[in-house]
Amino acid sequence: MKTKFYIIQIAILLLGLIFGILAFDCYESGKWITALLFLCLSVFMIILNIRNAQQSGKETEQILQAINHKDFSLFPDKKQNDPLKQKAVDLYYQEKEKNTDVLSFKILYENILNQLDIGIMILKENTNDWEVFYSNPKFIEILKVPKYNRWSLYEEKSPEFFKLIKDTDYRESQDFMEVSINQAGFQTYSLRTTRLETPREDFCIISLESVQKIIERKEKMAWNNLMKVISHELLNTLTPINSLIRNMEYITDQEEISRDDQEEIKESLKIVNNKSEQLLNFINNYRQVAELPKPKLQKISIRPVIEKVLRLMESEFQNKSITVSTNIRDYMVMADEKMLERSLINLLTNALHAVEDLDNGKIKINTDQQNTRTVIQVEDNGIGISDQISDKIFLPFFTTRNSGSGIGLTLTKSIMEAHNGYINFRKQQQGSIFELWFT
Known part of the structure; x- marks a missing residue:
């Protein structure tokens, strides 16, 4: 393709040059009409060559501008005669593929954030001011405000929240804020801010999570862990007791109990007694924690x-x-x-x-x-x-x-x-x- 483009351009120029020479030769011979015809053909070839170059340059510029403005609505042919235009087209489709990947990830991440039960807002710094880069539905639901793109509008709709964020200087912080859930009460939320600095832009990530849900989650984890420990302790104690009792039942079902069997029963009873004491100690230890008396301060x-x-x-x-x-x-x-x-x-x-x-x-x-x-x-x-x-x-x-x-x-x-x-x-x-x- 590259060779073909240059051959065509050179051929047009040569034809223009040949027609020019023929026009001059005819002029010298006094053949005025023929000279004029060849001169017109020479000028036409030169203009055609210039227009081809201009058209190719214009289309190349259009493709480069589309890349610069992230406009990927064009569909240029993937095979071009002009090598410079070919490079621009290749770059265009590379950037288009990258942009498609970025958009796919953006949609994926937004869907993930939209499913969270935690309110998320991301602010982007813009010439010493801040604008709303993203906010998920849960965040809007908690604050009960419209979804604004301008950060300054939240000062009027949610002044307490706006002041808390502004006082952090948009840096790492943790605080609590109360949000009205109905006319009769409030709910406390954990408010966290994190500053994220990238080579091109700075962001402030804000999260709002219900303190009640945090407590419930930790209580559930603590309860599950406690049940695992208690289950483990009970199984370790009761399993050998159950086995020993079955063995003693088998011995006592015999018509005659030998001395060795009697000794085995005694040993089994000692083990059962020992395991029972371990279980009692376990229960007493649990009571110490569960029934802690109120301190006399x-x-x-x-x-x-x-x-x-x-x-x-x-x-x-x-x-x-x-x-x-x-x-x-x-x-x-x-x-x-x-x-x-x-x-x-x-x-x-x-x-x-x-x-x-x-x-x-x-x-x-x-x-x-x-x-x-x-x-x-x-x-x-x-x-x-x-x-x-x-x-x-x-x-x-x-x-x-x-x-x-x-x-x-x-x-x-x-x-x-x-x-x-x-x-x-x-x-x-x-x-x-x-x-x-x-x-």
Whole structure:
């Protein structure tokens, strides 16, 4: 195609040149009419060549402009004689295919976002201002406002929401807002904003999710996890009991019971008794968590409580050659002293088991105050907490020790929540830190 185009162009030019020479020759010979005819043919060939070049250039420019404006409504032939136009056509169809892929993904992503039960709005920065790039139906349903393209219009329709977003400076944040659901009440929503910076444009992603649904989802997950643990414990206890009882039934059905059978019955009864005690301990441990009494809050000094617990556990630390260091500043907190003691014993017991196999096991207790909150920290240099179990350590009856009950951290968490505080843990390069936070 490329060669053919150039041959045609050259042929037209040569014909124009030949006709020009013939016109000149006829002019010299005095053949005026023939000279004029050849001159017209020469001019025609030159004009034809120029028009072909102009037409091809115009069509090439039109295709390039279509690519530039993302207008893919043209359908040029995929085979062109002009090599430059051919390249433009190839580029056009490449960009058209890319644009089709982008549109397909856009439709897919919009459909996914439209199905979410979370309100999503995406703002795009435009010359130091913001415009609405996208908002899903759930977002419009929550705010009960029309779907605007101009961000500034939301200031009038939903001023509280607009102010919350503006105060974040369109950057990473988390807050709560109340939305009227009817004339009688409100519903609380978790409001999150995230800044996304791309090489060409900046976006602010806003999400609104019902706090009630978040709580329900977490409660359901906690309940399912608890049922798994309880089912596992019951099966592990009742399955061998059931097997032993069937075996004893078989023995007692015999006409005569030998001495060996009698010994086997005695051994089976001991195992049944042992398993029954395990099940009772399991139930009692569950009751400790489920029936936690209301704390008797009073203003207490935390230093004497910590020192008392350390004295109680001193012999255990010495037996395992564990070094305990303290950096205790005395602070006053509103707490139930007995419950605080129990929480500290749980954390120190866990720290002890984490370092008991080390030659240089160390436990450190710190106290600090940040703003109006008081914190007690128990730090160890033990094996630490792996990522695989970090989200399970506060679940009831979850334990990594064969002799553990799995309620220590769960009970401590419940105690701290009853004190309007919380328990937190942080992983270190070696070991971990558990913190009790009081208001």
